[in-house]
Amino acid sequence: MKKSSCFVVACLFSLGLVAGSAAAQTTTPNPFGGTAQTGTPAQTAPAPKKAKAPAALGTGQFASEAEAKASCPGDTVVWANLSSKVYHYATAKTYGKTKRGAYICEKSTAAAGFRAAKKEQRP
Template sequence: MRVPLSIAAIAVILAFSPNAVMAATKTVKECDAEYAANKDAIKGSGQTKKDFVASCRAGSEVVPAGAAAAPAAVTPAKSTAAGNVKTAKECDAEYAANKDAIKGSGQTKKDFVASCRSGSEVIPGGAAAAAPATVAPTAAAPAGAGGVKTAKECDTEYSANKAAIKGSGQTKKDFVASCRAGTETIPGAQSTTAAPQPAKPAPTVTTTPSKNVQAKTVPAPSATTVPTGANQFATEAQAKARCPSSTVVWVNLKSKIFHFAGNRNYGTTKSGAYICETDATAEGFRAAENEKQPQ
């Protein structure tokens, strides 16, 4: 038969080992954090939160093997506040920065903040996969006193990157909270401005001579051509001006024979001149025997 200990006996035990009970007893906050970290496995075993916390306080809690199914990659908690205890604001910011991954693991914001405050929060490895592949550096907004940005500065930063932030699924409230904590990320917004196309060179206009217009080549007068008679000219144009309706010929002043245009001797003999055919005949010149007047 067990004999109940008297109050005096209990006092003696506590006097000799005051740390034995204190060391074996967890706080409610610690048990809440332990429950939050293994929530799915504990609920899957049929335990309620109340039962688990009670057994945890007594040091007899059992965490089912299913807890091992939690994501392997755990982001170590940042110890920024005094005594390694984070403020509620810091935990809110941490939740906002990893909201999708935390919600995907089944944790509520309340559970996450509770475990964060106790320093036992876990951020599922999916947070890395959910983050945009390219993250642009945070715009260099002027930091407030002590390196903490003001709400106004964070509002301005949100406005400047609104489209990219909304596209990543963050709300303004979440962004401002993480901005105030200095943990905001601004996804790299893809430029929607098309690269300027190089100007097309102006088309080259090539003028093709009409098929019906043939260039008329007028032989240059011989270097030794010296017209000596009346109505004899050094150029075909001068002769044509005298007789617009008549034929202009080239007379060889030495042989007294004239040639029609198109003949190889037209305008090429060493001594000669351009002259109207009527004037050539009148002056006693004669046409070459093997040439005919052009039609």
């Protein structure tokens, strides 16, 4: 190999763009200044972000559907969007999927200030 192509391969290797051995991660001099870590991409990937703590739920609001069903037998459990104050039935595609929400017994929704979604039918 020519000297210039070796330099390119060395640069790509130091940036992790060329596969090397599966040896332990090492630090090597970078021709552009500083140091670069080498190794497989899995070794150099950043740690996953921690999930944010869930918002505090109010009285009669539950984090899981099972808790809500146990608390209100004989009543329909709905998913309440805490931001919009709209609740959804289990047949809706947004049931349990909004960013801020809780499972609530349908009978207690009016007292908590929630209303039913306009285009949903009660099951």
